[in-house]
Amino acid sequence: MDLLRIGCGSGFSGDRxxxxxxxxxxxxxxxxxxxxxxxxxxxxxxxxxxxxxLHRPExxxxxxxxxxxxxxxxxxxxxxxxxxxxxGAANPRGAARAALALARELGLPGLRxxxxxxxxxxxxxxxxxxxxxxxxxxxxxxxxxxxxxxxxLGAAPIAAALRQGAQLVIxxxxxxxxxxxxxxxxxxxxxxxxxxxLAAGTLAGHLLECGAQVTGGYFADPGVKDVPGLAEIGxxxxxxxxxxxxxxxxxxxxxxxxDRRTVTEQMLYELHDPAAYLTPDVVLDITGxxxxxxxxxxxxxxxxxxxxxxxxLKATVSLPGGWLGEGEISYAGPNARARAELAGRVLRQRxxxxxxxxxxxxxxxxxxSVFGGDAGPxxxxxxxxxxxxRLRLALATATREEAERAVREVLSLYCCGPAGGGGVRSRxxxxxxxxxxxxxxxxxxxxxxxxxxxxx
Amino acid sequence: xxxxxxxxxxxxxxxxxxxxxxxxxxxPAHWRHLxxxxxxxxxLALFAHRGATAVRRYDxxxxxxxxxxxxxxxxxxxxxxxxxxxHGKTLSFLLLSMAVRESQE
Numbered sequence: 001m002d003l004l005r006i007g008c009g010s011g012f013s014g015d016r017x018x019x020x021x022x023x024x025x026x027x028x029x030x031x032x033x034x035x036x037x038x039x040x041x042x043x044x045x046x047x048x049x050x051x052x053x054l055h056r057p058e059x060x061x062x063x064x065x066x067x068x069x070x071x072x073x074x075x076x077x078x079x080x081x082x083x084x085x086x087x088g089a090a091n092p093r094g095a096a097r098a099a100l101a102l103a104r105e106l107g108l109p110g111l112r113x114x115x116x117x118x119x120x121x122x123x124x125x126x127x128x129x130x131x132x133x134x135x136x137x138x139x140x141x142x143x144x145x146x147x148x149x150x151x152x153l154g155a156a157p158i159a160a161a162l163r164q165g166a167q168l169v170i171x172x173x174x175x176x177x178x179x180x181x182x183x184x185x186x187x188x189x190x191x192x193x194x195x196x197x198l199a200a201g202t203l204a205g206h207l208l209e210c211g212a213q214v215t216g217g218y219f220a221d222p223g224v225k226d227v228p229g230l231a232e233i234g235x236x237x238x239x240x241x242x243x244x245x246x247x248x249x250x251x252x253x254x255x256x257x258x259d260r261r262t263v264t265e266q267m268l269y270e271l272h273d274p275a276a277y278l279t280p281d282v283v284l285d286i287t288g289x290x291x292x293x294x295x296x297x298x299x300x301x302x303x304x305x306x307x308x309x310x311x312x313l314k315a316t317v318s319l320p321g322g323w324l325g326e327g328e329i330s331y332a333g334p335n336a337r338a339r340a341e342l343a344g345r346v347l348r349q350r351x352x353x354x355x356x357x358x359x360x361x362x363x364x365x366x367x368x369s370v371f372g373g374d375a376g377p378x379x380x381x382x383x384x385x386x387x388x389x390r391l392r393l394a395l396a397t398a399t400r401e402e403a404e405r406a407v408r409e410v411l412s413l414y415c416c417g418p419a420g421g422g423g424v425r426s427r428x429x430x431x432x433x434x435x436x437x438x439x440x441x442x443x444x445x446x447x448x449x450x451x452x453x454x455x456x
Numbered sequence: 457x458x459x460x461x462x463x464x465x466x467x468x469x470x471x472x473x474x475x476x477x478x479x480x481x482x483x484p485a486h487w488r489h490l491x492x493x494x495x496x497x498x499x500l501a502l503f504a505h506r507g508a509t510a511v512r513r514y515d516x517x518x519x520x521x522x523x524x525x526x527x528x529x530x531x532x533x534x535x536x537x538x539x540x541x542x543h544g545k546t547l548s549f550l551l552l553s554m555a556v557r558e559s560q561e
Contacts, residue, residue: 044534218467224461261480264519265466265478268480268521269467272474288518290518365540371550373506373507378504396538434533
């Protein structure tokens, strides 16, 4: 049977840099057609990249891209395994130039890099008068304040680049599953209205897109759901057939596990209506999907259904989001909680004097922090007596100066606060606010360019 | 009563100010019991202190699973929240701390 194997070597910006190589080696050992995807682009990452590019025009792509590619590029080229990544971020062409420089260094002067552009609509007429996505109802777009505005493109431009012979495809914003669906379109020649096949390919891409999250990462709960070998967890490989059959597995000899439970957790990850997962390529319905454990670390999926793709594409728009100040201090040993609570009351009074108390939050890390609301934890969540407590202040301000002034109050708890406080850390960062809008398809014209060292 | 953690596992995901919680029965035979115990109303009450305004439950009996979509629970999400965990990733375990009746099956 004609099988296409797609491996995933990275599930987010910040993932393990040594993850891709075992996947590539497994794809080579399996033989047959294969592709590798590297997903590295978060919602916020793109705005940071756009900002970076303002300071350095050659920058603005994923900083770890070359580190991710270095161990695998020559192996992939030698074995005809194309690599598809959204690591172009705000500057796919800049990323292509960096990859071509790496290729020269590795003795691969003939590398062909496909660059997908057209997702970036900042400063273009495509931004005018857009409707917000339902989750951001009421949001108003102020084009002059926009830091970044990028549309989630689909799989078609990636497939086009591969058909033109690209060995590495670099995109900016596209839907994460498209990084896997693109190679499937190029390999199987699926038509753009074969909704059930596109749905199966999108489901496979969704399962792969977070890397180890389908192979036992983000899953272990000791004594309840044990996972072997998290330190050397294997990243996923999907085996796809021409009819859209899917099998999820991982490289032999690696840590982690693939079973009904890991696959189900990832299948539902970041999903809303399971009958209508909207992507640029198809509306995916997973309500009829069945899973079969075919053997150790092998799960087969069938029953994905597709409906026609939506008329509009989602765009993430990033705007300045003010400043965030954070400061922490620890109290331990006898009466630690009372001292930490006293320090919190002192901070509140000091922030009231500064007129900054309204936008501040205090956490007692070790009692209740992440579960609580800004007003504190609900009754019943804090009836434990821990030996070691960290008081945390977080506040939102309009200016850097206000944030710095507030976190300084945490530092001054050393000499002015309760007994035995230690280990103060603080930071002040500017924030980016993101909103989603819907862009009619006809406003967009994605482009594909093939670059070699002669162009770079 | 027992913690939901005994009967199911969960994973949280975010999109803006929305949280999704996938809840999966350890033993698919417990799905019907979980359907009766883990209602939209109870989940909304569990997240009330976080400002949740609505909960929608999608049933996936074939997968032994549910998907809960909780609205307005993330204070604007990862880019707006003051919470250490702006994504709400830890909240899967708040769901698993819910007290439920033991299954008779």
